[in-house]
Amino acid sequence: MFYGLVKKALGATEGPRAGAAARGGRSVADLAAPTAIEIGRDHLLVEGRERVRACYMSALPRHVSAGWLLPLLDMEEPVDVSLHIEPLPTGPIVRQLTRKLSELQSSRMLDAKAGRVEEAYRMVAFEDVARLREALARGDERAYSLRVYVLLRGKGEADLEMRQRQAAAALEGMLAAIRPALYEQWQGLLSAAPLGLDYLGRRRNVDTTTLAYSFPFASSHLGTGSGILYGINLQGNSLVVLDPFGRELPNANKVVFAKSGAGKSYFCKVEALRALLLGIEYYVVDPEHEYRRLCEAVGGEFITLSGARAAHINPFDLPERPLEEGEDVLAERVAALQGLVSLMITTPGEVLSSREQGALDVAIRETYRRAGITREPHTHRRPAPLLADLYEVLRAQGNPYGLADRLVRYVEGAYAHLFREPTSVDLRRPLVAFGVRDLEEELRPIVFYLIADHVWREVRRRPRPRIFLVDEAWTLARHREGARFLSALARRARKHYLGLTVVSQDVADMLMAEEGRAVLQNVAVTFLMRQDPAVMDLVEEVFKLSPQERQFLLSCDKGEGLMMALGSRAAVRIVASPQEHALCTTDPRELAAMQEAGRAWGRSGRGPCGEAPGRGLEGES
Ligand SMILES: Nc1ncnc2c1ncn2[C@@H]1O[C@H](COP(=O)(O)OP(=O)(O)O)[C@@H](O)[C@H]1O
Ligand SMILES: [Mg+2]
Structure with missing residues (x-):
């Protein structure tokens, strides 16, 4: 002017x-x-x-x-x-x-x-x-x-x-x-x-x-034009809005690191609620069984994969229709089942010999044939066989290489509960959480394989934006299979319209294995929340923090953290509405108060947070 x-x-x-x-x-x-x-x-x-x-x-x-x-x-x-x-x-x-x-x-x-x-x-x-x-x-x-x-x-x-x-x-x-x-x-x-x-x-x-x-635009603004509202930029109070699937970001993967209680899961739940509104679907691996309330409130499915009430997932299920014309769905399923069964019957590090694999291949195909399922797509609607049927086939074939004996504990023994019956859960909900608390150590790799298998099946069948969230991923990354599972997801996700979110307490756990580092190399958004002083040096080194950022991460409040994306960094506060808070908090005092209010609400017909009665407020029994 x-x-x-x-x-x-x-x-x-x-x-x-x-x-x-x-x-x-x-x-x-x-x-x-x-x-x-x-x-x-x-x-x-x-x-x-x-x-x-x-x-x-x-x-x-x-x-x-x-x-x-x-x-x-x-x-x-x-x-x-x-x-x-x-x-x-x-x-x-x-x-x-x-x-x-x-x-x-x-x-x-x-x-x-x-x-x-x-x-x-x-x-x-x-x-x-x-x-x-x-x-x-x-x-x-x-x-x-x-x-x-x-x-x-x-x-x-x-x-x-x-x-x-x-x-x-x-x-x-x-x-x-x-x-x-x-x-x-x-x-x-x-x-x-x-x-x-x-x-x-x-x-x-x-x-x-x-x-x-002195470069003045280092961290003041973070965000894309539209997308999910994450919170408020503590510098300048601008809104932090990011579209995980937007053009600006190289992929939709994200890591969240913070000490216990810093607000990691809360952040993910708030994100999930807002992502669902944008039509983004969600899968959660939940080792604490804390996503159940959220699941119920949004019409999702909470799948317990451990304990007496474990759900059944039948790995023999075939997709209803092939993704592409002429695709051999059955061959793919046979290959996936081979992978699963070999995980079940080998010890870590051991692989099946080619003869064993051959015998297994024959037996799996025979199992499908007995159920009337062949390469013809119209036969794929018939009820899928079960693991017990494969066991019978192996027995009938004279227990080649002792395969039947090695499989028996998944059919009749201690680990049979997951695979005994046809699939009992609906996996086609906008939010599906897999509860893996108290899962037997030995079952973990198998269950992760099942989950991954399922996710890939769904991802290929119905292309749409999805986020796969692994909460407390260190419980998974500790195991070689788990770490491999995560890095494969991180690498392949983008092509399949999928974003992986890895949440962990400890950077060290994630960085220990090569696979963990592969995950870090494939993320577009990093969110660091309050850190434990014991791991701060490592965090500082890995993420090249300035002394101020270090200080901020040692002293920030619950729900605050440093978000890094699009080449910039911002101190962000995650802010939720009272309705969102009611679904996301795990504070026992708040839960008790809500339950009390919920009971009063049952009597008066008025809700504390505007939710429908009988939904969302009771913790897991
Ligand atoms: N942004 C936030 N706003 C309000 N309360 C929060 C926020 N983040 C966390 N909290 C409170 O802190 C508790 C612990 O957070 P949580 O996400 O479970 O921690 P973490 O997963 O990091 O161990 C939550 O249940 C909630 O009550
Ligand atoms: Mg948590």
Whole structure:
């Protein structure tokens, strides 16, 4: 808007409109420019109303960290900050520093000779200069001239003073300072405008690191245009909205790391509730059985895979129809069953010999044949056989390689409950949670195989956005099969419109195995919440945290954390509505209160959170 005046100031008369101006015509710039600017000692008065003060940064902090200019930019009041950066030749700077170093050195020697105690600031300056000189000489750093100009605005004198005090306060904590450009307001205005011109020349020399840390847009905003609302950016209070399946993100995978009780599961539940609204489906592996309430409230399916009430999943089930014309569904199923059975009958690390595999292949096909199922798609609607039928077939074939004997405990023995009957659960719900609490160690890899098998079957049958959430994934990643399962999911997910979310208490657990690292390499969003001091060093190293970020993660509140995505980082607070909170919290006091209210509600017909009666409020029995 100052364009017209600026042009005059710069004496610019060329350009396509110059002719028109010379002929007495008016350009758009003339129309947009203010009618008058009064230039004062320490401010400019624009059109007699708005006061503008051009300031420059007079002192830089001794220590800076990433985004140190942010407090200034995130001030509630409007401020313009402009940075002028110019690379400097290293040689003269090193010579200048050498001279400075000798000056300081001689002053120190004089002090020592006279028996005076050395001045503290001189000691510090000597060390700083020596360090910088060395870094420059080595080529680790380069020198730049940095000029920071700040334009403050206010309605009146008092308002402007207050703004300046606020800006000074924002910088004071870091020992940085700004000053008004006295008698140079006009030059200050031009220097702060986005013209690439510097009339003030208040330079400070800085090194590459400082310059990089001064980059002001490091973390202020995080998000894509639309998607799931995750929470509030603690810097500047903007909304953090991300679309996991949007174009901006390379994939829909995500990791959430935090100590126990920091709010990891809560975050995932809030995300699930909001994702469902956008038509994103959800699978959850739930080792704590805490997603049941959520499942029930949204019409999902909670599948207990352990204990006396374990659901039945029949691995022999065939998809209702092939995904593509001419696809051999039966052959695929036979291969998947081979994988499952070999997991069941071998010890970790052992593999079936090719003869054993051959015998198993024959037996599985025979089992299907006995059930009247062949390659013909119309036979696929017939009731699928069961593991017990395979066992019978193996017996009838004379127990080749002892396969029947090795399979018996999954048919009649201790582990038979999962596979005894036809599938008893509906896996085609928008939210399906697999409860794996108290699952026998030996069954874990088998159950994960079953879950993965199921997920792939569904994913291929009905393409739509889905998130596969593994809560407390360290319980899974501890086992080789579990870790492999996760890394395979992370790698293959994107192609199948699937996003993997891995939640864990401990980064170390996830990083121990190669597979865990593979997961980390394939995530688009990382959310770190409050960390345990014991693992902080590792977290800091892996995620390259600044000292401030480290401090934040050690002390932040429940539900707060550092979200990293799209190349930026933001401190975020997860915020839920009371209705969402009621479904997501696991606080026993709140649950008890809700249950009490639910009972009263049964009597009065009014609900505490607007939910339908009899749903969602009772914990798992
Ligand atoms: N963003 C939040 N807002 C309000 N309460 C929260 C929030 N995050 C967590 N909590 C509270 O903290 C409890 C523990 O959180 P939870 O997600 O179960 O921890 P974690 O899974 O990290 O162990 C929740 O049940 C809830 O009561
Ligand atoms: Mg949890």
